[in-house]
Amino acid sequence: MSLDQIFAARTQRMKASEIRELLKLLDRPGILSFAGGIPDPELFPTRAFAGAMAEVMDHDGRAALQYSVSEGYLPLRRWIAGHMARLGIACDADQVLITSGSQQALDYLGKLFLSPGDTALVTAPTYLGALGAFNPYEPRYDRLEPRANRAPQDIAQAARAAGSEVKFAYLSADFANPTGETLDQAGREAVLDMAEALDCAVIEDGAYQALRYRGREVPTLLALELARKGDLDACRTIYTGSFSKTLSPGLRVGWVVAARPVIRQLVLMKQASDLHSPSFNQMAVHAVAQSRFDDHVAMLRRVYGRRCEAMLEALGRHMPAGVRWTRPDGGMFVWLTLPQANASDLLAHALAQYDLAFVPGRAFFADGSGDDTLRLSFSCAGEALIDEGMARLGAAIRDLAGGAGGGA
């Protein structure tokens, strides 16, 4: 007997992430990689953290090492409430739950809403990690198309026909992973209208929200819904935030802001699943956020913004005709659509001939489409390397187009 014979049915939906397996191969030395979607560690506030950590251990070491409450460290929840207020979201500390990164919030929200067969609406493409978090709860997926004006009754009817109920729409409205795109205010209002019509929740993934490089801030969906309703406890939008893209991913500190009935149930889930996020980490993040969040984020915006610009310019210089790409206002990614080539074939060729890596887009689609797309990350590359990388990518695409044309 082998124990995998008695694993629960949900494990059938939990596969190794293609992209993570790929990243292990791609990040080998000598490869010019635009694959990993991670912050540049050279930009971490390492010295500030070292100082804050020493102070936490000096003044409050025993509390930092002891069990603490499932809701999260109160001074940090208060700081987050202040941060959310600046995004137009007035909330109290008891409408905030600290999670171990916003990834954990996505897991909890899947667990909170999804019985097997329930419908989750996701964009195509969407954040791969959201699919990974939701899959163990065995949802049915349908497409969220904020710009296409898909009628709510069609979505509801398709769900009913599948014996399913729509539980939530999940989206990242600002500089989404993987496309880098931002949903405009009309699109956000349309998602809220749709959620009202479907009587479902909205999960707004704000992981990249702070990293805007140009253009004007668009109000978050939660801010827009709050403006309609006047009371966060009446809102159906659940906002997930993270310090991973601003201060540090490795400390695993994120948060959820939502109506109290949602937070209360999530606190029970947190208690049952890992008791609480590490006390020490919350205290250290609080100290650094309090002393330098704005300054640090301003620096990140300048540096990442230059890299983003450099990538867009290099794409303009080096891409052959027919290749299309997004023009992000923030975040870490540019999304390419190829005129005909398969992005997995292109990756094999780019790796073999040009020591160049990126992520084929297919993994970001719940329905297995997207063969002609790929994701480029500009977060970790200097501007000269970006130009060199895009030149190689252009050459690789031309090779394949020529090869396809010539039958070689």
Added chain:
Amino acid sequence: MSLDQIFAARTQRMKASEIRELLKLLDRPGILSFAGGIPDPELFPTRAFAGAMAEVMDHDGRAALQYSVSEGYLPLRRWIAGHMARLGIACDADQVLITSGSQQALDYLGKLFLSPGDTALVTAPTYLGALGAFNPYEPRYDRLEPRANRAPQDIAQAARAAGSEVKFAYLSADFANPTGETLDQAGREAVLDMAEALDCAVIEDGAYQALRYRGREVPTLLALELARKGDLDACRTIYTGSFSKTLSPGLRVGWVVAARPVIRQLVLMKQASDLHSPSFNQMAVHAVAQSRFDDHVAMLRRVYGRRCEAMLEALGRHMPAGVRWTRPDGGMFVWLTLPQANASDLLAHALAQYDLAFVPGRAFFADGSGDDTLRLSFSCAGEALIDEGMARLGAAIRDLAGGAGGGA
């Protein structure tokens, strides 16, 4: 509409833990409390952690703040493999997964094995947090009675009659929370025999394993099974360990040791649910474990051992006839059975009249029994306070017995 209308069915099984709600009341100043089951923060290696943390930030700060692999920090997994070898469990680093406390391991194991209605065998009483972790996966519970020689075919038949399948037996064999009791080797072998007959997994919770104060170490269930089979990958026992009771609970570092097919699936689960445990915490725990685990645990054994002894002696001095209690060889708890009184009534009386707190035992039973039991923790109280506390407890029990007898 309120979002709780569309919560998944599993949320019906996720209630606020009585004991946690109680602890908020009980730990108020002026109360002499034996309720909280937490380590004494005065015994934390706080200075060692402060030094280790400073060194981690100095030498490897960027890696400590960056994303890392879902499996866990390799040097820590290697240290744990060495630690397990000393428990008679030869294993490789890829048979170890780092979790955020062993609580997270219990959540993952529920998620791994339990479809709604599947049977989990648990002792009565059992660790409350295990029930909390398993409940969202909607199991049926049946009793694990290692000493009662319950026939596996009876357990299997009861499961079949309920349309259920037995997936695992969960137990803490050493100094269990809440009873403090240790299962002898014959009992452990019997659990393994039963699991073979039922073809189910065994989850061995080793949270308190290192805290032995007297008597000889009993081999873990996993070591016994490994001795039978010679290959960890052939074993059905899954061992969960934790640094929470030895080094620090607040850093949330625990582990699972199991056969590779189990670890591989748990790694996918970890990736989907929170990506990885905090890089920094794993590095800091590794540094402190490497430099002083044995010395630190030896100190804890001396101090907690004296407190345990003091409580047993004080119970002998102060308990009225008819009260029974366990005589733990380690851990943090003594378990009392009252001759007739209800422990919740006793708590109300003890709080009101004696400023004394403990935890009524009922919450530790999956089947709602145990009204006549209570848990005392000796981990955080000095020896003089223990004597005073047990004197008050004896008086409170006598009051209630007198009251019951006299009808007052």
